[in-house]
Amino acid sequence: MKHTGWRKPTPGLGVAEQLAQAGERVAVPKTRAFVALKRVGAHIGLKAGDMMLLDTLGAFTQAQDWEEGQRPIVWASNAYLMEQTGFSLSALKRHARRLAEIGVISFQDSPNGKRWGRRNAEGRIVEAYGFDLSPLSARVDEFEGLHAELQAERELCQRLKRQITVARRMIRARIEAAVSSSLRGPWSQFTGLFEELLDRLPRRHEASEQLERLLLWFKELQERVEAAYLMATGATKPVENTDGKDAEVAKKTQEMNPREVISEPHILITNQLNPVISNSSEKEEAAGVVPNAPPEERVDRELEDWVAEVSKKRTALDLPTIMQACPEFASWARNMGGFLKDWGDLHRVAGQLRPMIGISEHAWNVAQDRMGTQVATAAFALVFEKHSAGEVASPGGYLRGMVEKAGAGELHLERSFYGRLRGQAA
Incomplete structure (x- = not known):
C-alpha cells in the first residue's frame, strides 16, 4: 500500500x-x-x-x-x-x-x-x-461461492438436527419405558450420559462437524440403550403349566377333527397367562421382574470403556464453540482478521491481539511451547474474554497460571467454554 x-x-x-x-x-x-x-x-x-x-x-x-x-x-x-x-x-x-x-x-x-x-x-x-x-x-465470485457453502452447511445442519431429534426421542422413550417397567439395566448411567449429551446441543450457532459428532454419540447411545432394553425384555420366562399335561393335551387337540361333533370340551393351551384374568403379581412374574426392583447400578466393562471414550472425545474444542462462548474476542478477531476459516487464522489473530491486553511475547511463546498452538490459542481467547469482562486483572499472570495447570494435567478448558455457553443460554 x-x-x-x-x-x-x-x-x-x-x-x-x-x-x-x-x-x-x-x-x-x-x-x-x-x-x-x-x-x-x-x-x-x-x-x-x-x-x-x-x-x-x-x-x-x-x-x-x-x-x-x-x-x-x-x-x-x-x-x-x-x-x-x-x-x-x-x-x-x-x-x-x-x-x-x-x-x-x-x-x-x-x-x-x-x-x-x-x-x-x-x-x-x-x-x-x-x-x-x-x-x-x-470479491464477487468469492462471496457467491461462500454463500453457496453457507447454504449447503445450513441445510446439512438442519438435516443433522432432525436426525438428532429422532435419536434422542427414541433414547428417552426406551429409558422411560425401562424405568417405568422396573427392567434391570444400567438406566441411571444411560440417563446421566443422555442428559450430558443434551447439554452439549448448541443453542445458537453451530457447525456441521459439531452436530455430526453429537449425532454419532446419540446413535451410539441409542444402539446401547436398545440392546440393553431388548436384553432386559428378552429375559422374560414363560410360565410353566403346573399340571404337567401340556404335551398330552396339545396332542389331543391336534387330533381333534373340527367337522366331527365331539362332547369333550375344547382346551386352549398357551404358554402365556391370560391377560384378562391374570393379576398384577402374575404379570410381574411372567415378565421376570421383581416388583419395584431398583435399576441395576453396575455397568459392564464395555459400557464403561465406551463412556470413557466418549467423554474423552467431548473434550475437543472447535472454532464455533470458542467464538460462541467468547463473543467479545470473536468480534475483535473478525475485525482484525476478517473471515476465520481454521485454527491457523485464529492463531494469527491471537498473536495480533496479544499486546492489546498486556501479554508479553515471552509468555505467549511459553504457552505455545508447553500447551501447543491450538490449546494456547483457545486459552488466549478465554483470557481475552475474561479480561474484557473485568474478570481478570492480569492477563499475563492468568495465562501463566493456565500453563502451570496444563503441565500438572489440571487444565480443563472445555469446562470453562461450555460453562460460559450455559451461562449465555440461562
Whole structure:
C-alpha cells in the first residue's frame, strides 16, 4: 500500500488496495456486488452499521463506475455521511476502517488528505480520491461461492438436527419405558450420559462437524440403550403349566377333527397367562421382574470403556464453540482478521491481539511451547474474554497460571467454554 502520510498502513489496508486493483480489471453490476456481499456480510464480520455506511456510499456510484477499467470511488464529505447515517465522526471513522480492514472498500487518499473528484461529459470518473468500492467487484465470485457453502452447511445442519431429534426421542422413550417397567439395566448411567449429551446441543450457532459428532454419540447411545432394553425384555420366562399335561393335551387337540361333533370340551393351551384374568403379581412374574426392583447400578466393562471414550472425545474444542462462548474476542478477531476459516487464522489473530491486553511475547511463546498452538490459542481467547469482562486483572499472570495447570494435567478448558455457553443460554 502506498503510504501518503495521512493514514497508518496496515496489512489489511494493503490487501484492500490489491483487491481494488483487481476489481478495476473486471466488470460487475453494482446490484450483483451488493447482493453477494449482504448475503455473507454477517459471516465475514460486518455489522449493521458497516452495512448502512456501505449502502450510503453505494448510492453515490453510477452504473458506469462499475464497468471494466473504472473504479467506483465516492468522495462524499464526512459531514454529509454523518447526516445520512446518523453516526458521530468517531463512529463513522470506525465503520469505514472496519470495512477497509475486512477488504470491502479501499482508501484512495489525495496528497492533501481531502476527498474530491470530477467526471467528464459522459459521466465517467476522470480523477477521484475517497472511498474506493472496487474490492467488491474483485470479491464477487468469492462471496457467491461462500454463500453457496453457507447454504449447503445450513441445510446439512438442519438435516443433522432432525436426525438428532429422532435419536434422542427414541433414547428417552426406551429409558422411560425401562424405568417405568422396573427392567434391570444400567438406566441411571444411560440417563446421566443422555442428559450430558443434551447439554452439549448448541443453542445458537453451530457447525456441521459439531452436530455430526453429537449425532454419532446419540446413535451410539441409542444402539446401547436398545440392546440393553431388548436384553432386559428378552429375559422374560414363560410360565410353566403346573399340571404337567401340556404335551398330552396339545396332542389331543391336534387330533381333534373340527367337522366331527365331539362332547369333550375344547382346551386352549398357551404358554402365556391370560391377560384378562391374570393379576398384577402374575404379570410381574411372567415378565421376570421383581416388583419395584431398583435399576441395576453396575455397568459392564464395555459400557464403561465406551463412556470413557466418549467423554474423552467431548473434550475437543472447535472454532464455533470458542467464538460462541467468547463473543467479545470473536468480534475483535473478525475485525482484525476478517473471515476465520481454521485454527491457523485464529492463531494469527491471537498473536495480533496479544499486546492489546498486556501479554508479553515471552509468555505467549511459553504457552505455545508447553500447551501447543491450538490449546494456547483457545486459552488466549478465554483470557481475552475474561479480561474484557473485568474478570481478570492480569492477563499475563492468568495465562501463566493456565500453563502451570496444563503441565500438572489440571487444565480443563472445555469446562470453562461450555460453562460460559450455559451461562449465555440461562
